[in-house]
Structure formats: C-alpha cells, structure tokens
Amino acid sequence: MSVTCLTLRPLTNEIELVDRWLRKEYIKKWLGSTEDWLTEIRNETGEFDYIRHFIVVYGNQPIGFCQYYACEKTIKGYPWEHEPAGTFGIDYFIGEETYLKKGLGNRLIKSLVNHILSHEQAGRIIADPVPENQVSIAVLEKNGFKLDDGTGLYFKDLSE
Numbered sequence: 778m779s780v781t782c783l784t785l786r787p788l789t790n791e792i793e794l795v796d797r798w799l800r801k802e803y804i805k806k807w808l809g810s811t812e813d814w815l816t817e818i819r820n821e822t823g824e825f826d827y828i829r830h831f832i833v834v835y836g837n838q839p840i841g842f843c844q845y846y847a848c849e850k851t852i853k854g855y856p857w858e859h860e861p862a863g864t865f866g867i868d869y870f871i872g873e874e875t876y877l878k879k880g881l882g883n884r885l886i887k888s889l890v891n892h893i894l895s896h897e898q899a900g901r902i903i904a905d906p907v908p909e910n911q912v913s914i915a916v917l918e919k920n921g922f923k924l925d926d927g928t929g930l931y932f933k934d935l936s937e
C-alpha cells in the first residue's frame with residue numbers, strides 16, 4: 778500500500794490561501810490576530826526576514842502552514858528570549874478541516890523538525906501551545922517534545 782507524501786514547500790504566492798485559513802475559528806482561537814500573522818508573512822519591510830514560512834502539501838493538495846525562526850533573531854520580550862543560541866521556534870496548523878485528526882499534524886511536526894535539522898545549526902526546537910490546546914500538545918509529545926516547567930514552553934533537544 779502506498780503512503781501519500783506530506784511535504785513542506787516554501788511559501789511564495791499563497792498568501793490569500795493562508796489568509797483564508799487564519800480566519801477559521803478553530804485556528805484563530807489559538808493563533809490570534811490574522812493581521813499580525815499576515816504582516817509577518819508579507820514581510821514588506823524586511824523586518825521578518827528571519828522567519829521561514831511553508832505550505833504543507835499532502836499529495837498535491839495544500840492543506841496547511843508552518844514556519845520556523847531562530848529565537849535569537851526575534852524581537853525581545855517573548856518567553857523564548859532567554860533560550861540558548863541555536864534554539865528555533867515553530868508554529869503550525871492544518872488549514873483544511875477535512876485533513877484534521879488523520880495523523881497529519883503529527884507528520885507535519887516530524888517533517889518540520891527534520892527540515893530544521895537538515896538546514897540549520899540547531900540544538901533545540903521550541904513550541905508555545907497554551908495548556909488548553911491539548912491536540913497541539915499531543916502532536917508535540919508524540920514527536921519527543923517535553924514541557925519545560927520553568928518557561929511553560931515545549932522543547933525538543935536535538936542532541937538526544
């Protein structure tokens with residue numbers, strides 16, 4: 778039996794699609810302001826050059842979005858400000874409801890971690906789900922992330 782591929786494609790001109798996804802209630806309730814996300818993705822000032830955005834493709838179908846960034850390059854004042862150099866933050870969602878709860882979130886995280894490992898000098902990856910977002914926490918834990926009780930962030934040490 779063949780398994781449909783899940784791949785990450787650098788985001789180029791799919792901003793309208795991501796805009797539509799970000800406005801969906803089940804995404805917006807965890808990610809917050811659509812406009813803030815779009816400002817970062819459009820990156821008109823170059824301020825967000827350090828963020829790498831991807832469309833998640835399942836077979837030939839765009840089904841979601843994810844991104845990563847070097848924490849040391851982000852604006853100060855975030856909870857990951859004190860993470861060691863070589864720490865990368867991630868964000869992600871499945872934008873098409875029909876693809877939820879099929880194990881694809883789990884595969885998304887796995888692909889994103891592998892991408893970071895093969896493209897960056899990374900020692901640690903972090904994610905920042907709120908405690909109520911149990912599905913997001915479940916897919917992180919499945920991929921070896923652990924809760925840091927001190928910061929409330931989920932982390933994966935890549936040396937392990």
Ligand SMILES: CC(C)(COP(=O)(O)OP(=O)(O)OC[C@H]1O[C@@H](n2cnc3c(N)ncnc32)[C@H](O)[C@@H]1OP(=O)(O)O)[C@@H](O)C(=O)NCCC(=O)NCCS
Pocket residue numbers: 803804807808869870871872876877878879880881882883884904905906907910911912913915916
């Ligand atoms: C988080 C997200 C990417 C997960 O995608 P998904 O494809 O639905 O997830 P999967 O099917 O791979 O896995 C979901 C896991 O959560 C588990 N789960 C579902 N509801 C749960 C709950 N209420 N409590 C605990 N675990 C739960 C499932 O059992 C499954 O684990 P299993 O494979 O061991 O059975 C998706 O739900 C999403 O896009 N959510 C909105 C945006 C978001 O929250 N992004 C993350 C912000 S930090």
